[in-house]
Amino acid sequence: MTIVYLKEKFPPPPFDEEVQQIHYFRDLYDGNHENIFPRAQELAKETQVTRFIRKPRKAYLRKAVEKTAQHHYVIVNFSSVIAELPADLINRSLGNISADTETDKQLLEFVQQVAKASKINQNIWAAVVQHQVDGGVAYRIRRDMKGTWFEWKPADLYYEHDDDLGADIPWVEERGDEKFLRVERQRLEGDKLTIQQLVFKMDGETVKEEMDIQEYAQQFSVEVPEDQELAGITELMCGYIPNDETLLNPRGRSGLRNIDVIQEEINWTITRDSIVFEKHGKPKLAIPRALWDSVANKNKTYYGDRFVRHADLEVVSYDEKNGAVPMYITWDAKTEQSFDHVQRLIDYMLVISKTSAQAVGVNTDQGGRSAIAILYEWIQSVIKAEAIKDKFNNAIKEAIRKCIILENALGSTAFKDVDPVVEWADMLPKADSEKDEEEIKKFEGGVQSLETTIRNLHPDWSEEAITAEIDKILEHQAVDGLTPVITQPPKTSIGDDE
Known part of the structure; x- marks a missing residue:
């Protein structure tokens, strides 16, 4: 039922293999390819610079001086683009969040406070990227001095119980030379929810023994929430959003799967060309044999050895009879096939990652295009992002609804636990003229009200400004509708005409 940590390595089975995959795809996304690709590791053995390139600048320069790099492994990381493009589109389209009520x-x-404390608009990009890289992302409801809110958690810090009645949110804390495993365990027991705080001592990667949570809090002066029993709550105050889940992979799969080998081949092809250019691309100075012998013999006389320095050839004489002069040899490389x-x-x-080439900036042409034309070029990426957006739309609604439930349980409120309203805009930008034309056509076609049209044309206007604009338009229409022709009323008869 629950997960066993004692005497086990962390992360525990059956999540250990999944976490290894998560760390693999994180290295792929971050560009740490020397950690995962064999050819990058082999090339890194020639120099230590590659391993230090992401360290602070001084450390990198110091290491570079100690051992100069002969060749550098070139990384053109399209993996990061594939993971970030859906996040860019979803981040752009997320709009206002409010309660589904007007009274x-x-x-x-309260819903506005939850959205503000949770920083939904600020954190949605990071959550979607982590969702794509790890294959899923989790969230946890919290209530503290900030109020009631929720936070996103990586997939490797969320372990559901096999009976679907609980979940653990574990994380490792380092206190000096010691390591401790903290766990927040949520379990449904009948008609109540229990939230328990656990802590374990660790020896390396192995969980050694459990210790009292209050003793841990006093020893290291940290605030630990008290254990809670929430009666009447029949759902967990946490959740999980899988990516591309299947029946065999219910926790989801990374959006970078199946492209790692291609990414490695791209890196290696470009690196190989770079090595060839380094070896043969520099111009080489060729001098006649007689000139070389003349300079070398002089150095033999002066220094006791036959050699030619670059400085020796800055000013030289040439054979006027044969026209023998120094010349540079340049390499005419043919690299079209490699490119x-x-x-x-x-x-x-x-293609494998369902990403449009135009969306990442390749295979693009010049010239202005309408939003509709751009949409068809980006359609593959937009469809992918729309599917991801639907999952996050449901997750945000569910998380805020659970915040309402928790507030009702711990506070003095009696809010109706309904899903909030999450507004989403178009993922692709449109020119103002094109957007205006579409809204006017909807209004003239009778499928959209005047108020909705003005709201869509001016989303930043206040309610007072929208109301004033509607009154002006209706007044103008009324004036234009007046006719100068005076229509006489029908004749009537008064009294009896007998």
Whole structure:
């Protein structure tokens, strides 16, 4: 039922293999390819610079002086683009979040407070990227001095129980030379929810023994929430959003799967070209044999050895009879096939990851295009992002609804636990003229009200400004509708005409 940590390595089975995959794809996304690709590791053995390139600048320069790099492993990391593009589109389209009510002012204010404390708009990009890289992302409801809110958690810090009645949120804390495993365990027991705080001592990667949570809090002066029993709550105050889940992979799969080998081949092809250019691309000075012998013999006389320095050739004489002069030899490289190979690999990677080439800036043409034309070029990426957006839309609604439930249980409120309203805009930008034309056509076609049209045309206007604009338009229409023709009333008869 629950997860066993004692005498086990962390993370515990059956999550250990999944966490290894998560760390693999994180290295792929972050560009730490020397950690995962064999050819990058082999090339890194020639120099230690690659391992220090992401360290602070002074450390990198110091290491570079100690051992100069002969060759550098070149990373063109399309994996990061594939993971970040859906996050860019979803981040742009997320709009206002409010309660699904127009009369309950307290509920409206509470939902606004939850959205503000949770920093939903600020954190949605990071959550979507982590969702794509790890294959899922979790959230946890919290109530503290900030109020009631929720936070996103990585997939490797959320372990559901096998009976679907609980979940653990574990994390490792380092206190000096010691390591401790903290766990927040949520369990449903009948008609109540229990939230328990646990702590374990660790020896390396192994969980050694459990210790008292209050003793831990006093020893290291940390605040630990008290254990809670919440009667009447029949759902967990946490949740999980899988990516591309299947029946065999219910916790989801990374959005970077199946492209790692292609990414490694792209890196290696570009690195190989770089090595060839380094070896043969520099111009080489060629001098006649007689000139070389003349300079070398002089150095033999002066220094006791035959050699030619670059400085010796800055000013030289040449054979006027034969016209023998120094010359530079340059290498005319033919690399078109190599570049074509890289382009094919990039195309394969984009197809496998369901990413539009135009969306990542390749295979683009010049010239202005309408929003509709751009949409069709980006359609594959937009469809992918729309599916991810639907999952986050449901997750945000569910998280805020659970915040309402928790507030009702711990506070003095009696809010109606309903899903909030999450507004989403178009993922792709439109020119103002094109957007205005679409809104006017909807209004003239009778499928959209005047008020909605003005709201869509001016989303930043206040309610007073929208109302004033509606009155002006209706007044103008009324004036235009007046006719100068005076229509006489029908004749009537008064009295009896007998």
